[in-house]
Amino acid sequence: MIDRLYIAATSQHxxxxxSTLGLMAAIRARGHKVSYCKPVGQEFVELGELRxxxxxxxxxxxxxxxxxxxxxxxxxxxxxxTAQYLDDPTAFDFATSITRASRKLQSENDIVIYEGTGxxxxxxxxxMSNAQVAQLLGSPVVMIVEGGIGNTIDxxxxxxxxxxxxRVPVRGVIVNKTLPAKMDKVRHYVDIYLQKLGIPLxxxxxxxxxxxxxxxxxIRRALKGKTIYHRDQLDNRVENIASGSLIAQEEVENLxxxxxxxxxxxxxxxxxxxxxxxxxxxxxxxxxxxxxxxGEDSENPNLPHLDFINEYQIPVVSCALDTYGAAVRINQMxxxxxxxxxxxxRRAVELIEEYVDMDLLL
Numbered sequence: 405m406i407d408r409l410y411i412a413a414t415s416q417h418x419x420x421x422x423s424t425l426g427l428m429a430a431i432r433a434r435g436h437k438v439s440y441c442k443p444v445g446q447e448f449v450e451l452g453e454l455r456x457x458x459x460x461x462x463x464x465x466x467x468x469x470x471x472x473x474x475x476x477x478x479x480x481x482x483x484x485x486t487a488q489y490l491d492d493p494t495a496f497d498f499a500t501s502i503t504r505a506s507r508k509l510q511s512e513n514d515i516v517i518y519e520g521t522g523x524x525x526x527x528x529x530x531x532m533s534n535a536q537v538a539q540l541l542g543s544p545v546v547m548i549v550e551g552g553i554g555n556t557i558d559x560x561x562x563x564x565x566x567x568x569x570x571r572v573p574v575r576g577v578i579v580n581k582t583l584p585a586k587m588d589k590v591r592h593y594v595d596i597y598l599q600k601l602g603i604p605l606x607x608x609x610x611x612x613x614x615x616x617x618x619x620x621x622x623i624r625r626a627l628k629g630k631t632i633y634h635r636d637q638l639d640n641r642v643e644n645i646a647s648g649s650l651i652a653q654e655e656v657e658n659l660x661x662x663x664x665x666x667x668x669x670x671x672x673x674x675x676x677x678x679x680x681x682x683x684x685x686x687x688x689x690x691x692x693x694x695x696x697x698x699g700e701d702s703e704n705p706n707l708p709h710l711d712f713i714n715e716y717q718i719p720v721v722s723c724a725l726d727t728y729g730a731a732v733r734i735n736q737m738x739x740x741x742x743x744x745x746x747x748x749x750r751r752a753v754e755l756i757e758e759y760v761d762m763d764l765l766l
Contacts, residue, residue, distance in 0.1 A: 405436075405514075405515070405766050406515065406544065406575070406766060407510060407514065407515050407516070408506075408510065408515060408516045408517075408518065408541065408542070408543040408544075409427070409515065409516075409517050409518065409543060409544060409545075409546055409575065409765075410518045410520060410534075410537070410538040410541060410543040410544065410545045410546070410572075411423065411424045411427065411517060411518065411519050411520060411545075411546050411548065412520040412524055412534045412538070412545050412546070412547050412548070412563075412567075413520065413522075413523065413547070413548040413549070414523060414524075414547065414548070414549045414550070414559040414560065414562075414563045415522070415523045415550075415559065416522050416523065416738075417738045418548055418549060418550040418580055418581065419548060419550075419580040419581055419609075419615070420519065420520065420548045421459055421462070421519065421740070421741055422580075422615060422741050422748065422752040423548050423578055423580060423609075423752070423756065424440075424463075424517060424519045425462075425463070425466060425467075425741070425749055425752045425753065426752040426753045426754075426755060426756030426757070426760075427517060427546070427756055427760070427765075428440060428463070428467060428517050429467070429752075429753040429756070430753065430756050430757050430760070430762050431515055431517070431762070431766070432467075433757075434762070434766075436514040436515055437512075437513045437514045437515075438513055438514060438515045438516070438517060439469065439476075439509050439512070439513040439515075439516050439517070440460070440463045440464075440467065440469070440476060440516070440517050440518075440519065441460075441475065441476050441477075441478070441505060441506070441509055441516060441517070441518050441519070442457040442459050442460045442463075442476065442477050442518075442519050442521070443478060443479060443502045443505070443506075443518055443532075443537050443541070444479045444480075444481060444498070444502075444520075444521050444527050444532050444537060445457025445458075445459065445460065445477050445479065445480045445481070445521065446480070446481055446482070446521055446522075446526075448477070448480045448482060449461055451471075454471070454473050455473060455477075455480060456471060456473045456476065456477040456480075457477040457480060459519060460473075460476045460477040462741070462742060463476070463519075464476065466746075466749050474501070474504070474505060475505045475508055475509055476505075478501040478502050478504070478505040479498045479501050479502060479532065481527065481530055481532070485530070486529045486530060489529065489530045490529065493531070496530070498530065498531075498532050499540055502537065502540060502541070503540065503541075506518075506541055518537075518538075518541060518543055520534040520537070520538075521534065522534075523563060524563045524566045524567065525566060533566065534566070535566040535567050535569065535570045535572055536570060538567065538570070538572045539570040539571070539572050543572075544572070544573045544574065544575040545567055545572055545573070545574050545575060546574075546575050546576055546577070546578060546606065546765070547560065547563065547564065547574060547576075547577045547578070548577075548578050548580055549563075549577060549578075549579055549580065550579075550580060550581050551579050551580060551581050551582025551583065551586070551587075551590055551608070551609075551611065552582075552590065553589070553590055553593045553594065556579060556590070556594060557593075557594065557597045560577065560594075560597070560598075564601070564603075574601075574603050575604070575606075575765065576603060576604040576605065576606035576764065576765060577594070577598055577603060577604070577605055577606060578606050578607050578608075578609065578760060579591070579594055579605070579607070579608045579609065580609045581609070581610075581611045581612075582608050582609060582610055582611060583610075583611055584610045584611065587608050587610060590608055591605065591608045594608070604761075604764055606760050606761055606764060606765050607756075607759045607760035607761055608759060609755050609756075609759045609760070610755075610759070612751060612755060613643070614643075614747065614748065614751055615739075615741070615748050615751060615752070616739050617641050617642060617643050617661070617739065617745075618641075618642050618734075618737060618739045619638065619639050619640060619641055619642065619744055619745060620637070620638040620639070620640045620642060620663075620693060620694040620719050620721065621638035621639065621744065622737065622739065623642060623663070623694070623696070623721070623734055623737070624638065624721045626733055626734060626737045627696065627721065627723040627725060627730055627733055627734070628723065628724075629696065629721040629722055629723035630721065630722050630723075631719065631720070631721055632697070632720045632721065632722055633710075633713060633714075633718070633719060633720040634713070634714075634717045634718060634719040634720065635719065636717075637694070637717050637718070637719040638694075638719050639744050640661070640693040640694055640719060641661050641693060641745075641747070642661055642662075642663045642693045642694065643658075643660055643661035643662075643693075644658045644659070644660060644661060644662045644663070645662070645663045645665065645731065645734065646662060646663075646664060646665070647664075647665050647666065647727055647731065648664060648665065648666025648667065648670035648671060648673070648674035648727065649666075649670060649674075649727075651664060651666070651674040651677050651678050651681070656681065659681070659682070659685070659687055659691050659692070660691060661691065661693045662691060662692050662693060663693050663694050663695075663696065663734075664678065664692065664694070664695045664696070665695075665696045665698060665727050665730050665731055665734075666695070666696075666697060666698065666727065667697070667698050667699045667726065667727055668697055668698075668699050669699070670727075671695075671697060671707070672709070675707075675709040675712065676709070678692070679709070679712060688716070689712060689715060689716035689718065690716050692716065692718050693718075693719075694718060694719045694720070694721065695713070695718060695719070695720045695721070696720075696721050696722075696723060696730055697720060697721070697722045697723075698722075698723055698724075698725055698726055698727045698729075698730050699724070699726060699727075700724055707720070
């Protein structure tokens with residue numbers, strides 16, 4: 405059995421971290437001792453004197469292991485580091501930090517999962533691209549790509565070239581976020597292409613809406629908003645969105661985990677209509693995930709239905725954007741898996757177990 409895997413992706417936001425979580429859990433479920441490492445990180449968090457990549461923190465909490473920066477997040481390329489490196493590469497020894505971490509982890513585990521950063525070329529400016537790091541680690545690669553046919557194959561061809569250049573073996577490809585109705589077709593044609601390269605297709609995963617659902621805290625940050633009521637409910641999941649005008653006209657179909665976006669002027673009508681809709685459909689107010697009040701006067705909204713908001717502890721966020729601008733901003737968000745979305749971690753594991761050929765991978 406292999407003792408290491410490097411998980412790469414053709415671009416950001418194709419589900420690399422989600423897939424890595426699922427793969428690590430699936431390998432552990434087969435009785436193997438497995439650990440995780442993010443050799444090169446960009447976005448970090450500080451925990452006292454500990455500075456680690458945010459994904460390393462996610463894995464430590466989600467997979468329950470003691471986080472050690474020198475092992476699980478040995479290199480952080482933060483702001484300003486690239487310019488410093490180009491000025492004087494000899495001032496840095498990234499390779500030693502990574503190989504030292506790898507030797508320790510490999511000696512203590514059956515298999516180590518290394519997670520790449522961004523697309524395969526990220527880190528090249530510091531001679532630490534995904535392909536260079538995988539070569540340094542002596543690790544085969546699993547490539548994650550977003551579902552499709554033409555665009556998927558084009559991206560694979562471009563990104564696999566970097567690993568071919570470094571003579572890094574590719575263990576297989578996982579196609580993620582595939583429209584359910586097209587899964588068979590995508591599997592058929594991507595497999596035809598990969599057979600020409602001698603690379604196995606490990607699995608095709610369906611697009612899963614729940615993995616793209618944000619929480620209210622993420623929406624507040626995207627809108628640069630301010631929490632007015634019930635800050636402690638900002639972990640509420642958002643699956644559907646409706647504007648105040650649609651609610652007032654009672655044209656909302658799906659109320660599950662609903663976010664309401666309304667201007668201060670329309671808010672009263674929207675909340676009045678909403679309560680009527682809930683009553684007619686025999687639904688509790690807890691199906692409402694949150695309210696975003698828009699406009700320049702949104703920080704002091706007119707809330708005649710405050711009793712309803714308090715009864716169901718509905719978080720209310722204000723933002724200076726108008727309703728249309730807020731909706732566009734939310735639709736453009738890239739939603740990442742994090743510690744406040746445990747249902748995503750569980751679902752990621754289920755998807756890998758169901759759709760990836762783990763025996764072929766291992």
